[in-house]
Amino acid sequence: MPHFRFDPMKELDYLSQRMRKIADEFPETFSIEFGKGFEPKVDVYRDDTSIIIIAELAGLVKSDVSVSIAKGVLTIQGAKKAPEHDDKTSILRCERSFGEFSRKIELPGEVDAASVHAKMENGLLIVTLKNKVQEQEKEISIDIG
Secondary structure, eight states: OOOOOOOHHHHHHHHHHHHHHHHHTSOTTOOSOTTOOOOOOEEEEEOSSEEEEEEEOTTOOGGGEEEEEETTEEEEEEEEOOOOOOTTOOOSOOOOOOEEEEEEEEOOTTEEEEEEEEEEETTEEEEEEEEOOOOOOOOOOOOOO
8 A cells, every 4th residue: 555645834835825826816906895886995093183084085076975973973975986988898907996885983972073174185085073172170159058
């Protein structure tokens, strides 16, 4: 009966090479979330005076987007429309995502919702909210009756 020598490191190396080959066949932007549509990436920053929310909205203009606040949640929503092509155009590659989107960001309770400011700049939506100023306790005189 012939003997086979099993080398686990060699098997792992072979498996690693096969996985790398499979991964190389997909584009860098490959996502497992099929059919999800467009969902902008969002960053949230906080400093001593404000909270800053930045959403990537390349290809959109401010009329394509709406921003609202309700019950401590900031909502960014809109739609990114797919380009229209005539019957003679064939698509060779399409990696961009399109569709309606809605992102909800829960805000900390100490944000002044009345101070919200939003602007579109170079494909970015920048929303700034000021931190709520804590009122200093005032001394109150109480009459003794």
